[in-house]
Amino acid sequence: MKKISICILTAFFISLLSGCFVLPRKSDKISSTSKTLLTKSTFKEKNILSKEYQIKSLELKKNGELQKAIIYMKAANVLKPDDSDIEAWINSLQATIDEEAEKHFKRGLVYFKQNLLEKAHKELLITLRYNPYHKKAFYFLKNELIKKKHISYKIKEKDTFKKIAEKIYKDPDKDFLIAYFMGISVTSKPKPGKIIQLPVLDPKATRKPVDVTAELNKAKALFKNKNYIEALPVAIKILRNDKENKEAYHLVNASYYQLGKELAVQKKYQESLKMLCKTDPAYKDVKTIIAGLKKFLKKRAESHYKRGVEYFVNDKLKAAIKEWKKTLALDPDNKDAKKDIENAKSLLEKLKKVE
Secondary structure, eight states, X not given: OHHHHHHHHHHHHHHHHHTSSOOOOTTOXXXXXXXXXXXXXXXXXXXXXXXXXXXXXXXXXXXXXXXXXXXXXXXXXXXXXXXXXXXXXXXXXXXXXXXXXXXXXXXXXXXXXXXXXXXXXXXXXXXXXXXXXXXXXXXXXXXXXXXXXXXXXXXXXXXXXXXXXXXXXXXXXXXXXXXXXHTSOTTSOOOTTOEXXXXXXOGGGXXXXXXXXXXXXXXXXXXXXXXXXXXXXXXXXXXXXXXXXXXXXXXXXXXXXXXXXXXXXXXXXXXXXXXXXXXXTTSTTHHHHHHHHHHHHHHHHHHHHHHHXXXXXXXXXXXXXXXXHHHHHHOTTOHHHHHHHHHHHHHHHHHHHHO
C-alpha cells in the first residue's frame, strides 16, 4: 500500500512539472480528484514528501528559479494543507515573483520610450515569464511594440534625404540610411507624395560607416604636424567604431598628453590638468606629471589666498577678492576662499550703504 501511495504522489508531482497539470494561482483550488489521490497516502508519507518539496523550493529560490520554487511549495501545501508556514512562504514567493515581473515591465517601458526596442522586447518577455497574466506586458508586446518598429513618412515637396534624416533620426548625416531603406542611390532625389516605411533603429546602428584606414592616416598626419587638437577627435571617432584599435587608442593618449604639456607651458594649468587626467594613467610619466602639477597648483593657490588675507586685513577688500578668485582658479575646491569672497562682498555692500 505504501509503495502505491508513493507512486501516486510521485506521478502527481511529475504532472505538475511536466505541464500536464496547470498549477493554480493563489485564488484557485486543487481539484477534488487530486485531493482524493493524495488522501490515500499515509500521514507520515505526506509529511516526509512535503518536507522534501519545501527543501527543494528553498534551494530553487536561492538559485533565482522562483517559478519552480513556488511549484514545489504549492505541491508541499497540497500534502499539508493546514500548514500556515507553507501558506506564508507561498504568499512571500508570489509577492517576490510579482515584484520581479513589475520591475522588468517598468524597465521594458523605459527602453520602449528610448526606442531601444530589442531591449524592451526582452524585458517584456521576462515579465511574462514571471507573470503570464500580466495584461499590460502582453498588450505592449502584441500592439505597441509592433507599431514602433517602423515609422511611416510621406515625402514632401523640397524634401531631400538630409531633411528626412533630420526629421526622423535627428541627424542630417544619416541621409545615406534613408536612401538605403528606400532602395535608391543617395545621389537620387526622393519623390514627393510617396509614403515610405523607415525602421526605428538602435542608435548604434545608425552611425555612418567610418573608413578606419583613411581616418587613421589622417590622425597620424595631424599628430605628426603637432596639430594635437585636431588629431584627437579623429582618433576618438575611430575608437567609437573600432574599440580595439590600438593605434587610435595610442593617438588619443598621446594627443591628450601633448596638449596637457603645451597648456602647462602656456601657464594654463587647470586646462593642462584636465587634458592630462584624460590620459590613460599607465601612459608614460603622466601620473608623475599630474601629481607634480597638483602640488604646484596647491602651492600657488595658497600663496594667492594668503595675499588675499593680507589685503583683507588692510581693508583692501576688492584686492582681497581678486586674490581669492585667483585661488579658486587654481584650486576650485578651496572652501575658505569661497567663504571669504562672500564675506568680503557682503562687507562691501554694507560699506556702500553707510556711505
